[in-house]
Amino acid sequence: MTRLLMVGAIVLTTAAVAWAGMEDDDEPRSGRVPRPVITEPIKGERCVEDEAYMRRNHMKLLDHHRDETVLRGIRTKKYSLKECINCHASEKTGSVATAKEDFCVSCHSYAAVRIDCFDCHSTKPQGPIAKYPPSAEPTHYKHEIDGGAQ
Amino acid sequence: MNEPKPMSDNAPVSPERRRFIGAATATAAGLTLVPGVMLIEVAHGRPDDQAASSAVRWGMLVDANQCATGCDDCVTACSTENGWTPVAESTHPTQAPQWIRKLELQDPLTQMETNLPMMCQHCAEPPCVDVCPTGASFKRADGIVLVNRHTCIGCRYCMMACPYKARSLVHESLNDTQKADVPRGIGCVESCTFCVQKVDRGDGTTACVEACTAAGHNALVFGDMNDPESEISKRLRELPTKQVRADLNLNLGVRYHGI
Amino acid sequence: MASITFREVEGSSPKYWMLFGFLGLFVLFGALAWNSMHHHGHVITGMNNQIVWGLPHVFAVFLIVAASGALNVASIASVFNKPMYKPLAPLSAILALALMLGGLLVLVLDLGRSDRLIVAMTHFNFKSMFTWNVFLYSGFFALVGAYLWTMLDRSVKTYSKAAGTAAFIWRLTLTTGTGSLFGFLIARELYGSSMLAPMFIIMSFAYGLAIYLMVLAAAYAWTGRPLGDAVMLRLKTLLAVFIAAVLYFVVVYHMTLLYFASRQDAVAFILRDGGMITTLFWVGQILIGSVVPLVILLTALGKQRMWIMVACALIIVGGIVQMYVTIIGAQAFPLDMFPGMIEKSSFFDGQIHHYSPSMPELFLGLGGVAIALLVTTFAVKVLRLLPASLDDATVAKLEH
Numbered sequence: 001m002t003r004l005l006m007v008g009a010i011v012l013t014t015a016a017v018a019w020a021g022m023e024d025d026d027e028p029r030s031g032r033v034p035r036p037v038i039t040e041p042i043k044g045e046r047c048v049e050d051e052a053y054m055r056r057n058h059m060k061l062l063d064h065h066r067d068e069t070v071l072r073g074i075r076t077k078k079y080s081l082k083e084c085i086n087c088h089a090s091e092k093t094g095s096v097a098t099a100k101e102d103f104c105v106s107c108h109s110y111a112a113v114r115i116d117c118f119d120c121h122s123t124k125p126q127g128p129i130a131k132y133p134p135s136a137e138p139t140h141y142k143h144e145i146d147g148g149a150q
Numbered sequence: 151m152n153e154p155k156p157m158s159d160n161a162p163v164s165p166e167r168r169r170f171i172g173a174a175t176a177t178a179a180g181l182t183l184v185p186g187v188m189l190i191e192v193a194h195g196r197p198d199d200q201a202a203s204s205a206v207r208w209g210m211l212v213d214a215n216q217c218a219t220g221c222d223d224c225v226t227a228c229s230t231e232n233g234w235t236p237v238a239e240s241t242h243p244t245q246a247p248q249w250i251r252k253l254e255l256q257d258p259l260t261q262m263e264t265n266l267p268m269m270c271q272h273c274a275e276p277p278c279v280d281v282c283p284t285g286a287s288f289k290r291a292d293g294i295v296l297v298n299r300h301t302c303i304g305c306r307y308c309m310m311a312c313p314y315k316a317r318s319l320v321h322e323s324l325n326d327t328q329k330a331d332v333p334r335g336i337g338c339v340e341s342c343t344f345c346v347q348k349v350d351r352g353d354g355t356t357a358c359v360e361a362c363t364a365a366g367h368n369a370l371v372f373g374d375m376n377d378p379e380s381e382i383s384k385r386l387r388e389l390p391t392k393q394v395r396a397d398l399n400l401n402l403g404v405r406y407h408g409i
Numbered sequence: 410m411a412s413i414t415f416r417e418v419e420g421s422s423p424k425y426w427m428l429f430g431f432l433g434l435f436v437l438f439g440a441l442a443w444n445s446m447h448h449h450g451h452v453i454t455g456m457n458n459q460i461v462w463g464l465p466h467v468f469a470v471f472l473i474v475a476a477s478g479a480l481n482v483a484s485i486a487s488v489f490n491k492p493m494y495k496p497l498a499p500l501s502a503i504l505a506l507a508l509m510l511g512g513l514l515v516l517v518l519d520l521g522r523s524d525r526l527i528v529a530m531t532h533f534n535f536k537s538m539f540t541w542n543v544f545l546y547s548g549f550f551a552l553v554g555a556y557l558w559t560m561l562d563r564s565v566k567t568y569s570k571a572a573g574t575a576a577f578i579w580r581l582t583l584t585t586g587t588g589s590l591f592g593f594l595i596a597r598e599l600y601g602s603s604m605l606a607p608m609f610i611i612m613s614f615a616y617g618l619a620i621y622l623m624v625l626a627a628a629y630a631w632t633g634r635p636l637g638d639a640v641m642l643r644l645k646t647l648l649a650v651f652i653a654a655v656l657y658f659v660v661v662y663h664m665t666l667l668y669f670a671s672r673q674d675a676v677a678f679i680l681r682d683g684g685m686i687t688t689l690f691w692v693g694q695i696l697i698g699s700v701v702p703l704v705i706l707l708t709a710l711g712k713q714r715m716w717i718m719v720a721c722a723l724i725i726v727g728g729i730v731q732m733y734v735t736i737i738g739a740q741a742f743p744l745d746m747f748p749g750m751i752e753k754s755s756f757f758d759g760q761i762h763h764y765s766p767s768m769p770e771l772f773l774g775l776g777g778v779a780i781a782l783l784v785t786t787f788a789v790k791v792l793r794l795l796p797a798s799l800d801d802a803t804v805a806k807l808e809h
Contacts, residue, residue: 073350244458245456245457246458247458248756255752280537281537281593301525306462319458320450321451322452409747
């Protein structure tokens, strides 16, 4: 079922992107549909997987990881939502989902896919954002090198 | 998820883990064959990629004789660690979640007074798990009873079933005030988690126990009840303890002395 | 056996549309109530961490119990082969479906995460009575739906008895499940009793029949179709038997609990010390809901149509009050974690818990009732559910 929903979400996303793309051709750049603002992460140079893969599949990774963590207590960092937030929180708001331009919200409202992650999850990294200077090495890198994740 | 396999110990987090990872590499085969043997030793330093094990059973000892009247340090510590608003600060006291509370008891005949903290008793046979329609209420392998908020639909049947009134429904939006480590939110049921985030981090203790020890009362002990060498097991062997509503035969993870 | 003509009600009079609009308005209120509960969370309701199930559950459980009871008339016709009841069966089935729909909607719209209903349909824990109920409810729709089909379509008429029997057995199981939602709870003194399941079954007989009689009489009065006394008097006697049986079960249930010292305080709370709850029990459930209707139905008053309707209305009110006492009363009494001790805490341990229902809860509950009646009103317009005439002569012919 979850799979089906996921497929549905992807189809919707793709459709929305395609539709918005068409709009763009007809209208000038300042069209009615605001493009998602994808800000550079505040730290690290690359994501845990390549961008194209993440755009399509981040929800699968997160869903799998959440069950591993909640049900079995596996706390690897690589696909953990907390680590996403640590890197992608906006420098301005310190959050991934507070302002319209924050990382998660900006894309999800563009694709019209409602998420309820942040009904429960904090949208901010643990501690003040200053704790994570933009140049800091993301934790999941270390784990990739360690092989600490499964 | 095909990442490189673990077990090279370049930068372990703690010395304890370094020891473990070394040992684990050496006995990787042994680990798969007889996991229980290894895991008892490393109960306090489970690596990130290892699932909670049924070889461990987390539990708590409450010594009601040591528990100070009027002191609610454990309650405050829990609310700080887990991010729930203390009931005194809540605008809706009857609807505010309380993961742990101080209970004052008095025997009307003898006037004897007792006070103790009450929270989720982490039953081995939890009624909340039995009644949950979606399986959101579940017991982890290491005996910690949790709510999976991804599948909790907020029906509150578990709250009807719990003999300890341990569970609360989050009645209103939390507006992003949650702790990064402790997701919790509107419309879902929640309760004491034995500070599962701390346990998984390898702290081997909970916020309430730390606070009680820091205040010098030492009324609370947390640990692995399956490990005969753990402090809690040693204390439980010596002290007579009781389970609350033992008549229900739920085999509780919290044991009380002095009630 | 004489044949009976079933005909749709015309449903074009201003009176029909006024009824339709009136019910629709309450459905709308119910939707608005759900919307605000969903938006703000349960903080706007009277429910809290002490009284976790409130007015929506009172309405939901009442409607679900009444739904299975409403099917009785049909069961008597096809399972017990009473030809007199055959013309009454289609309305009985549709009313059962409509009440079940109303009850379930209230139940699911009260969920803390009603947006995640899909989770309840895809994740199951088979140790949970709730999970069993999910299947019992779905099965009820399927079986009663099939049963209704055998009644309306001549080509499948031969299966009517089989479908009716299956639906009858299913509805007994279903009400057992509903009663066991409470019966299987170990924590509270007033639950945890196998008496609850049979008690709920007999209550469903009474509530369902009372609703059925009111709907039947209203439908015939408002459409100007003849409805003879033969039908009404037969059914009202049956209703009196059901009410007497309810009283019997209520007495035995409380007597059993009273015999357990550990449960005496809780029973005393309902019967003597509970203030509001005690008043509701004695005045609402016992006097209004059982004794007065029994007197009406068994004396000469019960021969008059008007008084039968009064008795039915009282039984329905008494039924809702009974659910209130059963659901809220049991939660209002504090859990006894340390028997014999006085308990005190910031979490209201050891105190009687108070509950004041809020507007959204009330309107959500009424919305469920309105949906049930709206579906019935619409169904009698589009389907041939009601015999054109139920006068005494027509009915008498059926028996020979």
